[in-house]
Amino acid sequence: MATLSIQHIDKIYDNNVQAVFDFNLDVKDGELIVLVGPSGCGKSTTLRMVAGLEDISAGKLLLDGKDITQTPAKDRDMAMVFQSYALYGHMTIYENMAFSLTLRKENPNVIHKKVLAAAEILGLTSQLNKKPAQLSGGQRQRVAMGRSIVRNPKVFLFDEPLSNLDAKLRGATRREILLLHKRLQATMMYVTHDQTEALTLADRIVCMSMGHVQQVGTPLELYDSPNNVFVASFIGLPPMNFFDVRVDGDKLTGKGFTVGLTPEEKAELRGYEGKEITLGVRPENIVEGSDFKAAVTNSENLGMNTLVYGNVGGTGVKVTAKLKGWKNYRVGDTASFSFNRKHFFDKETTNAIRGGK
Amino acid sequence: MTEMDDRTIQRDRMRFIKNTASSSLAILGILFNVFYFVSIYQSDVGTYYYKILIGVSIVYNLIFMLAVFLSSEGVKNYQKNYSYLLAVIGIGQIVRVFILPMQAHSATTMVGGAEVLVMGGGQFAWTVGCLLISAVCLLASAVINLVKCKELADHMKTLEANKA
Helix, strand or coil: CCCEEEEEEEEECCCCCEEEEEEEEEECCCCEEEEECCCCCCHHHHHHHHHCCCCCCEEEEEECCEECCCCCHHHCCEEEECCCCCCCCCCCHHHHHHHHHHHCCCCHHHHHHHHHHHHHHHCCHHHCCCCHHHCCHHHHHHHHHHHHHHHCCCEEEEECCCCCCCHHHHHHHHHHHHHHHHHHCCEEEEEECCHHHHHHHCCEEEEEECCEEEEEECHHHHHHCCCEHHHHHHCCCCCCEEEEEEEECCEEEECCEEEECCHHHHHHCCCCCCCEEEEEECHHHEEEEEEEEEEEEEEEECCCEEEEEEEECCCCEEEEEEEECCCCCCCCCEEEEEECCCEEEECCCCEECCCCC | CCHHHHHHHHHHHCCCCCCHHHHHHHHHHHHHHHHHHHHHCCCCCCCHHHHHHHHHHHHHHHHHHHHHHHHHHHHHCCCHHHHHHHHHHHHHHHHHCCCHHHHHHHCEEEECCEEEECCCHHHHHHHHHHHHHHHHHHHHHHHHHHHHHHHHHHHHHHHHHHHC
16 A cells, blocks of 8 residues: 655645645555545545646656656555445446456456455455446445456545435445455545544544644544644534623633632643633533533433523524433423533634643 | 466456446347448338338337347346347348348339339348348357356356355
């Protein structure tokens, strides 16, 4: 397999619109990198630049240390799986999977062995004589992956491969991709706007917004130590709650509530005494307690959890809590909550506050 | 990889790859038949019997093209019975050499007061050649398909035996 080094890459279109700004990333051998972000953040553009489908305006792209910035897509030894599958409808699954190798004029017997091996991995052996139209969306996406596998590329690129599938199939296919990655130990880059896919698949996640990389890290790092308000709000479902608060000694005073700070939290906020900051609290870090009260505006029982939406102290400041178990809150009830984990962000820069570091 | 392995793989490929060799040969057979009838319809012996034969030939050509096209699709999918149909039609093409072309080649007509052959030597050779090439294509298509069908059937039996 291969290592990929993306160095200071920019993408500027002919109309001077810049889609990607100074993208830097070193992808290790066998690593699965997920690019995540909202629509239009430049993640697909980045992937297409890596694939060679878009020109790189500035910067360098190295594959195994070799500069491939100007190398045409066909010579990059990368395989891309698209959201739309891009299968040939008039060909059978076998022919679709064999097509790229046939074009390369490889030995038909070798092609046969590779196609059968890929079909075996993907559980498509019994479907090889069928046409794509006879398969479900998930199976078609597996064929698209199989077409990549037979090429034995150095890097696999996935551009939102599960977006066309329904929720159930998406979950199943996601697990298959993960198994495939473990089995092939291949270097993969995967683009999605779905944070669940990102968190479950990635070795490392690259979170992007407006063409800028916001944070690169493991799923736990992004979830537990977000770099800024954007990452904190994008990763996690339901999204993190944000409150404008002031640091008053060993407590935080917000609109309609006051919460105490632990000595560690106080140390973390050193230098922010008397200043306004943004307090972030994940819904799952809110528990029933006595720190503040909220008027319940909605309650959703999900079986294992209950989502409670409310207004803090009748101020209009919204809060979402994900409580464990089945809770019977009704609209208009008053709920009492506490925070058991807090994230602090600088109000001006929106960057995370980490003990003045 | 040993030679035996290669042969086994070649046979196994037939499970997924269509028999394009037989199919293409059958289509080629149709093509040369078209060349044949374009050529033969340029000749007119002038007898009522010959005109009847031309009429029958037109109908036969339509049936021929339909049957061979269907057979080409059949052999593409390794269907044995279409081989027999192609073989019969191929033999029919050889027989056809002795019907219209022979009559046209042996008949004469008056052009400008001189007696000339209805079908000259060159045209005769071309017409007969087309028919014979068409026949060879159809027969080859049939034979190739029969051989492949047998190989595939044997291979499937082996696979099933291995499964069991």
